[in-house]
Amino acid sequence: xxxxxxxPFLIIISFISCNSSDQSDQSxxxxxxxxxxxxxxxxxxxxxxxxIYEVNLRQYSREGTFTAFEESLPxxxxxxxxxxxxxPITPIGLEGRKATQNDLGSYYAVKNYYAVSSEFGxxxxxxxxxxxxxDMGFKVIMDWVANHSAPDxxxxxxxxxxxxxxxxxxxxxxxxxxxxxxxxxxxxxLRDTMINAMKYWIAxxxxxxxxxxxxSDVPDDFWKEAIGALRKMKTVFMLAEGDKPSLHAAxxxxxxxxxxxxxxxxxxxxxxxxxxxxxxxxHNDSLFPKNAFRLYFTTNHDENSWNGTEFSRFGDDxxxxxxxxxxxxxxxxxxxxxxxxxxxxxxxxFVKDPIQWSKYxxxxxxxxxxxxxxxxPALSADASFIKLTTGKDEFVYAFAREKNGHKVLVLINFSKxxxxxxxxxxIINGQAKNVFGGNIQKLSAGxxxxxxxxxxxxxxxxxx
Numbered sequence: 001x002x003x004x005x006x007x008p009f010l011i012i013i014s015f016i017s018c019n020s021s022d023q024s025d026q027s028x029x030x031x032x033x034x035x036x037x038x039x040x041x042x043x044x045x046x047x048x049x050x051x052i053y054e055v056n057l058r059q060y061s062r063e064g065t066f067t068a069f070e071e072s073l074p075x076x077x078x079x080x081x082x083x084x085x086x087x088p089i090t091p092i093g094l095e096g097r098k099a100t101q102n103d104l105g106s107y108y109a110v111k112n113y114y115a116v117s118s119e120f121g122x123x124x125x126x127x128x129x130x131x132x133x134x135d136m137g138f139k140v141i142m143d144w145v146a147n148h149s150a151p152d153x154x155x156x157x158x159x160x161x162x163x164x165x166x167x168x169x170x171x172x173x174x175x176x177x178x179x180x181x182x183x184x185x186x187x188x189x190l191r192d193t194m195i196n197a198m199k200y201w202i203a204x205x206x207x208x209x210x211x212x213x214x215x216s217d218v219p220d221d222f223w224k225e226a227i228g229a230l231r232k233m234k235t236v237f238m239l240a241e242g243d244k245p246s247l248h249a250a251x252x253x254x255x256x257x258x259x260x261x262x263x264x265x266x267x268x269x270x271x272x273x274x275x276x277x278x279x280x281x282x283h284n285d286s287l288f289p290k291n292a293f294r295l296y297f298t299t300n301h302d303e304n305s306w307n308g309t310e311f312s313r314f315g316d317d318x319x320x321x322x323x324x325x326x327x328x329x330x331x332x333x334x335x336x337x338x339x340x341x342x343x344x345x346x347x348x349x350f351v352k353d354p355i356q357w358s359k360y361x362x363x364x365x366x367x368x369x370x371x372x373x374x375x376x377p378a379l380s381a382d383a384s385f386i387k388l389t390t391g392k393d394e395f396v397y398a399f400a401r402e403k404n405g406h407k408v409l410v411l412i413n414f415s416k417x418x419x420x421x422x423x424x425x426x427i428i429n430g431q432a433k434n435v436f437g438g439n440i441q442k443l444s445a446g447x448x449x450x451x452x453x454x455x456x457x458x459x460x461x462x463x464x
Contacts, residue, residue: 066125080370093150096179098350109150113197139208147214148180209237216242227251254293268315296325297334329385378406390421407461413451433463
């Protein structure tokens with residue numbers, strides 16, 4: 001396992017960095033002018049400087065239960081975690097179950113939208129967990145699968161018209177997921193029933209919102225109706241697994257920046273460049289509402305299980321990209337279960353494969369980032385993002401975040417060579433604390449900055 005090493009800083013004419021070795025559819029474009037007011041008014045006050053921790057309950061412990069997870073709440077609280085996203089907790093269908101009938105199957109094949117899976121415990125256990133989390137200051141959102149259900153969901157018999165069907169009358173299998181069947185949102189009764197099911201969980205266990213699976217494949221007008229109904233009950237936080245601007249017009253607070261992440265994945269392997277990363281971010285900025293939150297991450301349950309660990313995707317840049325995800329503009333970032341160890345292996349998806357907890361070597365790193373986000377409004381999701389030129393932009397990614405006089409500067413050297421450069425922008429002027437080095441430094445435009453290979457610097461101007 002890789003550890004972060006703190007190195008000495010030269011305070012002459014240069015600053016040596018701390019060593020950190022360790023597809024949007026334009027046809028659906030909505031303008032910022034049309035959606036800014038809606039998005040700003042929807043975000044819960046507590047969400048702007050927050051973070052999200054994805055709980056893979058099945059693999060979180062040997063028991064894999066709500067009760068067992070409760071034991072981790074004090075540790076996560078100390079790490080600065082604020083929003084807990086639980087992968088689906090509903091019962092899983094048997095028909096077509098992955099990988100065999102005797103295995104646990106996919107969380108996302110919902111057999112009953114009104115119950116919890118016995119794999120995790122009872123409804124009372126769930127309510128107890130949510131209450132304790134709330135008492136400790138956490139917010140809780142649950143994964144919601146609105147696009148499809150298990151083929152043996154009781155709706156298939158009681159409401160067969162709830163499902164999309166082919167010309168032969170067979171319920172359609174979406175996207176090749178043969179343990180599920182596609183729901184039919186042309187059916188008014190389905191819409192009402194799905195909204196009522198979502199209301200059930202807010203009323204029954206006081207959750208704070210939903211992460212909505214495969215949200216792009218569900219009609220936007222349904223989401224607009226559903227989210228409007230939910231917000232009459234509570235100011236919920238809504239995260240959409242989707243990368244289209246219209247989801248924000250429908251009421252979602254946050255979406256996935258897949259087009260940006262697809263470029264980020266290639267930086268370490270040199271398949272993509274920092275220039276391309278800037279280009280796709282700028283393109284997203286032109287399409288999405290100005291205040292749309294985006295879920296930046298280095299891994300999640302899909303990426304880890306199906307595409308590889310953060311180490312195989314980002315190599316020795318894994319820590320630099322985690323920093324990037326926590327500080328980039330519009331981000332309310334994600335930590336996935338086990339990243340605080342760090343977990344270096346791919347977790348199996350359909351069967352029991354518990355995380356191998358050990359020393360929590362990355363916990364201090366994430367705690368520092370969480371505390372910085374919470375303490376400095378410059379890292380609020382609605383703070384300005386100013387990309388800075390260095391003369392070495394093919395190697396160094398530099399930007400500042402600013403809001404109401406608060407400021408943070410981020411510098412990342414993605415190359416394998418020492419880089420020396422200057423930043424002409426006066427926004428960097430002032431005294432600031434090097435977040436990972438601990439010392440106070442005076443920064444000024446035009447001064448030479450030196451960064452060792454594969455290192456980063458973060459300056460907090462609120463501590464000077």
